[in-house]
Amino acid sequence: xxxxxxxxxxxxxxxxxxxxxxxxxxxxxxxxxxxxxxxxxxxxxxxxxxxxxxxxxxxxxxxxxxxxxxxxxxxxxxxxxxxxxxxxxxxxxxxxxxxxxxxxxxxxxxxxxxxxxxxxxxxxxxxxxxxxxxxxxxxxxxxxxxxxxxxxxxxxxxxxxxxxxxxxxxxxxxxxxxxxxxxxxxxxxxxxxxxxxxxxxxxxxxxxxxxxxxxxxxxxxxxxxxxxxxxxxxxxxxxxxxxxxxxxxxxxxxxxxxxxxxxxxxxxxxxxxxxxxxxxxxxxxxxxxxxxxxxxxxxxxxxx
Amino acid sequence: xxxxxxxxxxxxxxxxxxxxxxxxxxxxxxxxxxxxxxxxxxxxxxxxxxxxxxxxxxxxxxxxxxxxxxxxxxxxxxxxxxxxxxxxxxxxxxxxxxxxxxxxxxxxxxxxxxxxxxxxxxxxxxxxxxxxxxxxxxxxxxxxxxxxxxxxxxxxxxxxxxxxxxxxxxxxxxxxxxxxxxxxxxxxxxxxxxxxxxxxxxxxxxxxxxxxxxxxxxxxxxxxxxxxx
Numbered sequence: 006x007x008x009x010x011x012x013x014x015x016x017x018x019x020x021x022x023x024x025x026x027x028x029x030x031x032x033x034x035x036x037x038x039x040x041x042x043x044x045x046x047x048x049x050x051x052x053x054x055x056x057x058x059x060x061x062x063x064x065x066x067x068x069x070x071x072x073x074x075x076x077x078x079x080x081x082x083x084x085x086x087x088x089x090x091x092x093x094x095x096x097x098x099x100x101x102x103x104x105x106x107x108x109x110x111x112x113x114x115x116x117x118x119x120x121x122x123x124x125x126x127x128x129x130x131x132x133x134x135x136x137x138x139x140x141x142x143x144x145x146x147x148x149x150x151x152x153x154x155x156x157x158x159x160x161x162x163x164x165x166x167x168x169x170x171x172x173x174x175x176x177x178x179x180x181x182x183x184x185x186x187x188x189x190x191x192x193x194x195x196x197x198x199x200x201x202x203x204x205x206x207x208x209x210x211x212x213x214x215x216x217x218x219x220x221x222x223x224x225x226x227x228x229x230x231x232x233x234x235x236x237x238x239x240x241x242x243x244x245x246x247x248x249x250x251x252x253x254x255x256x257x258x259x260x261x262x263x264x265x266x267x268x269x270x271x272x273x274x275x276x277x278x279x280x281x282x283x284x285x286x287x288x289x290x291x292x293x294x295x296x297x298x299x300x301x302x303x304x305x306x307x308x309x
Numbered sequence: 310x311x312x313x314x315x316x317x318x319x320x321x322x323x324x325x326x327x328x329x330x331x332x333x334x335x336x337x338x339x340x341x342x343x344x345x346x347x348x349x350x351x352x353x354x355x356x357x358x359x360x361x362x363x364x365x366x367x368x369x370x371x372x373x374x375x376x377x378x379x380x381x382x383x384x385x386x387x388x389x390x391x392x393x394x395x396x397x398x399x400x401x402x403x404x405x406x407x408x409x410x411x412x413x414x415x416x417x418x419x420x421x422x423x424x425x426x427x428x429x430x431x432x433x434x435x436x437x438x439x440x441x442x443x444x445x446x447x448x449x450x451x452x453x454x455x456x457x458x459x460x461x462x463x464x465x466x467x468x469x470x471x472x473x474x475x476x477x478x479x480x481x482x483x484x485x486x487x488x489x490x491x492x493x494x495x496x497x498x499x500x501x502x503x504x505x506x507x508x509x510x511x512x513x514x515x516x517x518x519x520x521x522x523x524x525x526x527x528x529x530x531x532x533x534x535x536x537x538x
Contacts, residue, residue: 183416186400190408193397200357200391202383202411202456 013155014276022272024161024230027168030264031223032241033248034175035216037260040249042192042212044110045103048117050245051238052124053217056094057087057224058233059132065139077142084167084225091221095214103213104206121239128235136234145229160229167226171219176257188212251291253301263302267291310335310492311356311387311460316365318355325351326516328365333460333492338482340507341496341518342532348516349496350392353464356494357389358382370459384412388458392465394449398438402429405437405448409455421488422451425481443474447481454485461485463495467502479505500532 032054039047064083068075098120106113145163148156179185187208190198199205227237248267252259267287274283295301311333318326326348333339343349354360356367358379367375374382383389388409397405406418406429423430426447432440437448446466453461463482467475479502486493497503503510510527512520512535520535522528 186404186407187411189400189404190397193399194395196359196379197391197395197397198408199379200359200383200389201409201452202380203408204380204411 010154013152015273016155017157018273018276019269020157020161022269024158024164025272026265026268027161027164028223028227028230028241029244029248029268030168030261031171031219031226032245033252033260033264034172034257035219035223036245037249037252037257038175038188038219039213039216042188043103043107043209045107045113045213046110046117046246047216048114048242049098049121049124050117050217050220051240051242052121052128053091053095053220053238054224054227054241055124055128055233055235055238056091057221058228058237059128059137059224060087060090060221061225061228062137062139062233065141069140076140077144080142080145083139084222087221087225088218089221091224092214092218095217096210098217099210099213104209107209121242125235125239132235134235136232136237138232139228141229164226164229167222171222172261175219179257184208184211247288247291251295251301253303256301256303259301259303310370311494312366312368312371313356314366314368316352316355316367317363318351318360319363320360324363324516326355329513329516329518330365331511331518331521333494335459335492336486336490337509338486338493338495338507340503340510341494341513342498342500342503342510342536343496343513344498344536344538347513349513350464351516352513353389353391353462353494353496356462357387380411383456383458386457386459388453388456388461390446390449390453390461390463390466392468394442394445396437396440396445396448396452398436400437401434402437402440402448403433406452406455409452412456418455422455425454425484426451443470443477446470446474446478450478450481450485459491461491461493463493465496465498467497467499475499475502476505482506498536500529500536504529 032050036047036050039045061083064079064086068079102116102120103113106116141160145160148158149162150156179188187198187203190203191205191208195205227233231237244267248260248264251267252263270287270290271283274286278286314330316326316329317324329352331339341349341352351360355362358377362375365375366373369382369386372385374385374387377385397408400408403418406422407416410416428444429448429451432444437445440448450463466478470478482493482495483506485491495506504524504527507524509521509523510532511518512532514535
């Protein structure tokens, strides 16, 4: 193995890591918003991701049945639809269940876990236990080979672009929009935010729904790199929590950095070691770093 | 204006306010004097909807707010500067003020606010949590003022603030009353500050208003007796 081959392998594994980074980041972003804003640990987050993934599959299936001509262009619309389905369901779950449990943080854990199980069973019963994959448009297949021996998969590029776009949009909305101001004020002091004129329960519902919507988009991204089954979300939920904790619960920038770190360590180690050993290595690193910095990588410095 | 009639507030079984009635008129400052634990903060929290009312009524400009959530009361014209200021420490000064613009169409902070508190303009990009106590107090007042209130509540605005700044705050409150002709209700333990700002003074003791005087007729010694432990 000469140097340029090694470099190519490094680049390709690095890129595989980037795809994982994309899904983890989208998942972590939604979790971080919900956890940071409301202190709700959303165990059903993975299932909202699965909803998004099934939405893509459904769109692909319907397109094939009724409008085969649209095969090349349905995908972006399906991504938007994935957001909205997950958003609507999130809105509903907050309204029916979560809002009654804000004063009992640990009970939300149990309640959302219950939702998670119920949703998984719904997927199994109504969609089927077998894993499914959408028919992706041609422009998402194959790889881009800038030099011989270096293959960068196009779906990975797409997922990365989508992630960067969504992350940018969320960060911008949080720092500049009125919704963002409401969210940050409510996070800072819920009672006072209400006493200065902010409708905090509406802010909560919208925020929960947006977090779930982003999970739906993570699901959409996920369909381009793996196949969807009833338990797909569950596989990602632990890693997503890891991303949020490692990054520092209150910091979205921390979420970005920690998703990147975890995904890259995992992906590069996987090539040189066994898959499980890669996991051991990643987790040990996280444990050691969290022992030294229990507040996570980033925590904002301010007198309180 | 603010009309409070026969207000009863309780923490579970234990009743803290036993029938409070008073009126805050437009272009008037009312001071509620009392020692710690006499019910000042409880009264303000219940006026703001943070604590539920057991019975009685609270009206702003003739409109009933007794059972409204806090944010709805703000829309109806009441604003709150809490004890301990409670500014949002992680937000910048500018953003802190903007949170009060929830019911306004623009997010532009009126020039008048910065004219009243020039120090906030100088610090508008700083995090609220990094301001001094006096500056935070001014920030909390500015944040309440941009909601365009008819009634402004201030709970112990001088607590933990150095004397020179207390004078500034008294001046600002008098200016605000003159400019906006609103009703200002302030709770206090410091008599000199209350005498600087208030037109009428009440004394609260054990959850009841036990004394009412105008500034001109105030018997300072008698009030001091109530305030001493």
